[in-house]
Amino acid sequence: xxxxxxxxxxxxxxxxxxxxxxxxxxxxxxxxxxxxxxxxxxxxxxxxxxxxxxxxxxxxxxxxxxxxxxxxxxxxxxxxxxxxxxxxxxxxxxxxxxxxxxxxxxxxxxxxxxxxxxxxxxxxxxxxxxxxxxxxxxxxxxxxxxxxxxxxxxxxxxxxxxxxxxxxxxxxxxxxxxxxxxxxxxxxxxxxxxxxxxxxxxxxxxxxxxxxxxxxxxxxxxxxxxxxxxxxxxxxxxxxxxxxxxxxxxxxxxxxxxxxxxxxxxxxxxxxxxxxxxxxxxxxxxxxxxxxxxxxxxxxxxx
Amino acid sequence: xxxxxxxxxxxxxxxxxxxxxxxxxxxxxxxxxxxxxxxxxxxxxxxxxxxxxxxxxxxxxxxxxxxxxxxxxxxxxxxxxxxxxxxxxxxxxxxxxxxxxxxxxxxxxxxxxxxxxxxxxxxxxxxxxxxxxxxxxxxxxxxxxxxxxxxxxxxxxxxxxxxxxxxxxxxxxxxxxxxxxxxxxxxxxxxxxxxxxxxxxxxxxxxxxxxxxxxxxxxxxxxxxxxxxxxxxxxxxxxxxxxxxxxxxxxxxxxxxxxxxxxxxxx
Amino acid sequence: xxxxxxxxxxxxxxxxxxxxxxxxxxxxxxxxxxxxxxxxxxxxxxxxxxxxxxxxxxxxxxxxxxxxxxxxxxxxxxxxxxxxxxxxxxxxxxxxxxxxxxxxxxxxxxxxxxxxxxxxxxxxxxxxxxxxxxxxxxxxxxxxxxxxxxxxxxxxxxxxxxxxxxxxxxxxxxxxxxxxxxxxxxxxxxxxxxxxxxxxxxxxxxxxxxxxxxxxxxxxxxxxxxxxxxxxxxxxxxxxxxxxxxxxxxxxxxxxxxxxxx
Numbered sequence: 058x059x060x061x062x063x064x065x066x067x068x069x070x071x072x073x074x075x076x077x078x079x080x081x082x083x084x085x086x087x088x089x090x091x092x093x094x095x096x097x098x099x100x101x102x103x104x105x106x107x108x109x110x111x112x113x114x115x116x117x118x119x120x121x122x123x124x125x126x127x128x129x130x131x132x133x134x135x136x137x138x139x140x141x142x143x144x145x146x147x148x149x150x151x152x153x154x155x156x157x158x159x160x161x162x163x164x165x166x167x168x169x170x171x172x173x174x175x176x177x178x179x180x181x182x183x184x185x186x187x188x189x190x191x192x193x194x195x196x197x198x199x200x201x202x203x204x205x206x207x208x209x210x211x212x213x214x215x216x217x218x219x220x221x222x223x224x225x226x227x228x229x230x231x232x233x234x235x236x237x238x239x240x241x242x243x244x245x246x247x248x249x250x251x252x253x254x255x256x257x258x259x260x261x262x263x264x265x266x267x268x269x270x271x272x273x274x275x276x277x278x279x280x281x282x283x284x285x286x287x288x289x290x291x292x293x294x295x296x297x298x299x300x301x302x303x304x305x306x307x308x309x310x311x312x313x314x315x316x317x318x319x320x321x322x323x324x325x326x327x328x329x330x331x332x333x334x335x336x337x338x339x340x341x342x343x344x345x346x347x348x349x350x351x352x353x354x355x356x357x358x359x360x
Numbered sequence: 361x362x363x364x365x366x367x368x369x370x371x372x373x374x375x376x377x378x379x380x381x382x383x384x385x386x387x388x389x390x391x392x393x394x395x396x397x398x399x400x401x402x403x404x405x406x407x408x409x410x411x412x413x414x415x416x417x418x419x420x421x422x423x424x425x426x427x428x429x430x431x432x433x434x435x436x437x438x439x440x441x442x443x444x445x446x447x448x449x450x451x452x453x454x455x456x457x458x459x460x461x462x463x464x465x466x467x468x469x470x471x472x473x474x475x476x477x478x479x480x481x482x483x484x485x486x487x488x489x490x491x492x493x494x495x496x497x498x499x500x501x502x503x504x505x506x507x508x509x510x511x512x513x514x515x516x517x518x519x520x521x522x523x524x525x526x527x528x529x530x531x532x533x534x535x536x537x538x539x540x541x542x543x544x545x546x547x548x549x550x551x552x553x554x555x556x557x558x559x560x561x562x563x564x565x566x567x568x569x570x571x572x573x574x575x576x577x578x579x580x581x582x583x584x585x586x587x588x589x590x591x592x593x594x595x596x597x598x599x600x601x602x603x604x605x606x607x608x609x610x611x612x613x614x615x616x617x618x619x620x621x622x623x624x625x626x627x
Numbered sequence: 628x629x630x631x632x633x634x635x636x637x638x639x640x641x642x643x644x645x646x647x648x649x650x651x652x653x654x655x656x657x658x659x660x661x662x663x664x665x666x667x668x669x670x671x672x673x674x675x676x677x678x679x680x681x682x683x684x685x686x687x688x689x690x691x692x693x694x695x696x697x698x699x700x701x702x703x704x705x706x707x708x709x710x711x712x713x714x715x716x717x718x719x720x721x722x723x724x725x726x727x728x729x730x731x732x733x734x735x736x737x738x739x740x741x742x743x744x745x746x747x748x749x750x751x752x753x754x755x756x757x758x759x760x761x762x763x764x765x766x767x768x769x770x771x772x773x774x775x776x777x778x779x780x781x782x783x784x785x786x787x788x789x790x791x792x793x794x795x796x797x798x799x800x801x802x803x804x805x806x807x808x809x810x811x812x813x814x815x816x817x818x819x820x821x822x823x824x825x826x827x828x829x830x831x832x833x834x835x836x837x838x839x840x841x842x843x844x845x846x847x848x849x850x851x852x853x854x855x856x857x858x859x860x861x862x863x864x865x866x867x868x869x870x871x872x873x874x875x876x877x878x879x880x881x882x883x884x885x886x887x888x889x
């Protein structure tokens with residue numbers, strides 16, 4: 058649905074986006090992941106024609122954005138929830154959008170309801186909105202035209218935990234009904250729970266892409282290794298059983314860090330008759346991968 | 361969720377009409393009054409216009425000075441004469457200062473249409489302001505005729521009125537053109553006022569001192585070229601001067617400005 | 628936890644005023660908009676003086692050092708108030724007031740620092756204008772063979788004072804309105820629209836004619852240029868100054884001190 062082909066955007070000698078290509082498929086949520094300043098926003102701005110590309114192109118549903126008539130009815134866009142007139146009320150902002158798209162006022166009420174902004178809140182001016190409220194309003198604005206494609210830049214920014222969970226459900230449901238979602242984030246855990254497909258970007262280049270399993274497998278292959286964490290009533294016995302199988306084990310807090318998938322640990326525990334109180338797959342695998350792949354662009358050195 | 365597509369990977373646009381201009385116009389019109397600052401600008405244009413005329417009529421009656429319908433129109437130099445250009449400027453620049461251009465141009469990527477809609481809204485406001493002014497002037501002339509010993513002078517003419525309208529539309533569009541060129545409210549307002557208050561002085565001095573400059577002066581001073589419109593009679597050469605100066609001060613900045621907006625990266 | 632946790636502030640000195648001034652001075656030129664405003668003031672003065680020099684030498688007109696200063700004064704008297712306005716209003720339009728007032732909650736000090744920066748920049752402008760004027764007069768002498776250096780200390784002082792008053796006039800309107808476009812429009816109304824209205828009113832009405840000198844701040848400033856001005860002239864300057872400068876500034880500052888900063 059969204060096709061990015063060889064997209065490059067340079068500013069003088071600085072290359073913000075460096076020859077990237079990817080696509081987003083209908084019925085899926087694509088997570089666009091990268092540290093601050095990796096080029097996510099620039100890519101999304103090029104998608105909707107706000108920034109001209111230096112080379113390459115982006116098509117949405119086979120069209121350039123500028124060729125889509127009444128684009129609000131096909132593509133929902135949220136790039137910066139704060140980029141609205143501070144003196145307008147939340148409701149008025151949606152009314153303006155609805156007028157441009159040719160939608161009835163009732164659609165505004167539906168959207169306000171959908172993003173849980175009360176009528177009183179909707180009457181307040183944007184200047185008095187919290188970041189989370191602005192974000193909800195921005196999502197409402199993006200969904201206003203009932204589009205089949207959603208492009209959201211850091212939509213979870215400023216939302217409270219309940220809000221993040223709500224948004225996750227909203228986007229999942231939207232994709233299940235056949236919609237295409239591209240959302241960006243710099244927080245891995247925000248994306249990995251809803252994204253079917255992930256695109257990792259660093260320094261303007263795509264460093265990895267695929268679903269979670271593929272990425273993890275890639276991480277294992279790269280030598281980062283799959284690992285898991287386990288705590289047992291008898292840690293020593295579990296460690297001995299695992300070591301006997303040739304698996305590396307190390308102490309980690311109250312438990313053990315094991316260089317194997319959790320299924321191997323469970324099997325070893327069953328065979329050794331050790332009671333496990335906690336067993337987790339190495340979620341950190343993805344996190345490590347993310348940090349590692351984007352290491353050159355990270356502002357902080359990774360210890 | 362599997363990756364198999366449940367919806368076609370292309371968007372079918374056959375059922376979608378392009379956003380009609382009338383709808384853009386409605387949106388842009390609404391944007392002029394839906395913020396407190398916008399609403400107050402409109403209200404103060406009305407209040408200042410009325411205030412100037414009320415002062416004018418009360419002074420005229422108290423001092424037994426003869427004023428005509430047209431004198432009331434002329435006094436708007438102090439009200440809509442300089443506030444309409446400010447409206448023209450803010451119509452455009454507020455999209456940049458408030459960063460709403462990002463939303464406007466995502467919903468209508470044909471940026472030229474958005475700018476055209478803004479310009480038409482500005483012209484509509486100029487027409488509305490002129491209508492209100494004509495009505496206020498009529499009321500003031502009526503009051504003057506009723507209360508003063510001097511009979512009211514209704515020197516109302518279609519030509520005069522259309523010149524007055526043209527004058528106000530030109531004023532608004534000049535502000536709009538500077539705004540398009542600079543895309544920054546304070547800069548556009550300062551440049552506009554410098555153009556309308558300071559430049560005539562400098563042009564005048566220049567024309568007095570330098571012979572050849574006196575010859576080209578009528579062909580480059582847009583303010584000066586508008587004076588025949590105020591006086592109500594424009595000769596053929598004066599129309600030509602109005603057109604030439606208008607190209608310099610209105611068409612060129614507007615063209616360069618629009619060219620810039622169409623290409624600009626919107627942040 | 629039984630211990631009372633108090634913040635030990637005994638070792639921290641209050642933010643000294645000169646540091647606030649330094650920060651505010653820096654803010655006036657560290658953005659593109661601010662930098663260009665300052666640069667364009669200098670460039671406009673320079674361009675105007677060059678044109679004046681070219682015209683007078685080509686036409687063999689007589690011109691004095693003081694005339695060059697007069698040209699500069701005419702231009703800066705409308706550019707400096709814009710500077711005075713922007714020094715204050717950008718804090719609101721860019722919402723940086725939130726940061727500024729959290730780092731220095733004594734808001735009057737911040738405003739005072741801004742006003743002082745305005746005055747310092749005015750002084751710098753005046754110095755540059757005088758420098759450009761001097762160079763132009765010198766060039767005039769080289770070309771024409773003679774020059775008129777008439778420009779006394781009283782003129783210098785008057786130039787300086789009128790420019791500072793002009794800048795503060797903008798600053799006061801800015802404090803009152805806290806909105807860049809509104810303050811600039813209000814300033815130009817005050818500067819260009821009001822004087823003709825005042826004169827028209829004075830010409831028509833006797834009572835207004837006697838009142839006008841006391842409320843027309845711009846024409847009462849002429850007293851500064853003329854040292855033979857009477858006591859009444861000075862009194863009119865003070866009264867109209869209170870009307871147009873002190874009152875808006877007082878109301879504006881009161882508003883800033885109480886405002887919720889968003």
